[in-house]
Amino acid sequence: MALTDDDVIRHTLAWVQDFIVAEDICPFARRELERDRVRVQVVRSKKFDVALEELAAELAWLTDHPEIETSLLVMPTLFRSFEHYLDFLALAEELVERLGYEGVFQLASFHPDYCFEGAAPEEASNFTNRSPYAMVHVLREESVERAIDFYGDTSVIPERNIERLEALGSSAAEAMLTRCFKA
Numbered sequence: 001m002a003l004t005d006d007d008v009i010r011h012t013l014a015w016v017q018d019f020i021v022a023e024d025i026c027p028f029a030r031r032e033l034e035r036d037r038v039r040v041q042v043v044r045s046k047k048f049d050v051a052l053e054e055l056a057a058e059l060a061w062l063t064d065h066p067e068i069e070t071s072l073l074v075m076p077t078l079f080r081s082f083e084h085y086l087d088f089l090a091l092a093e094e095l096v097e098r099l100g101y102e103g104v105f106q107l108a109s110f111h112p113d114y115c116f117e118g119a120a121p122e123e124a125s126n127f128t129n130r131s132p133y134a135m136v137h138v139l140r141e142e143s144v145e146r147a148i149d150f151y152g153d154t155s156v157i158p159e160r161n162i163e164r165l166e167a168l169g170s171s172a173a174e175a176m177l178t179r180c181f182k183a
Helices: 005-021 029-034 048-064 082-098 124-128 141-151 156-168 170-182
Strands: 038-042 070-075 105-110 134-140
Touching: 005 029, 005 038, 005 070, 005 170, 029 038, 038 048, 048 070, 048 082, 048 134, 082 105, 082 134, 105 141, 124 156, 124 170, 134 141, 156 170
Parallel strands: 038 070
Antiparallel strands: 070 134, 105 134
């Protein structure tokens, strides 16, 4: 049975709530979820150029809707390969700059097979950026700066997350990720 957009959104939000928020991977996510300021958009394209057009449209939409803090562009039918996803991400970063959104928005990357450079695929640390589907997280730069002012040294967050996930272990992290599909 094919996944509907509602299924994809439900799985994505379950991952955000039950992993990202519950494990405090992002200390800022809970607040935005509770305030209903997170937008999840499903992109069904199977082509890079169309997915880039969807990203451009989302950037414009966010510009026109300041009440929404952040957006997750979820691509369940594109980027089965992590390497192809990284190629897309490079083009997406170029698009943000070309459209004049550099300094306005920044992109964060998530993929089911995310693997940090120099890390082995089975390392638990990779789960900080593993998600149920390939996605691009669009963040407002101004909000990131406010969060840094409030939180302090945010550079410790990735290190803390890696330590937490290594203590949890790859099997447990994988199980948490897989649970989102039962939502």
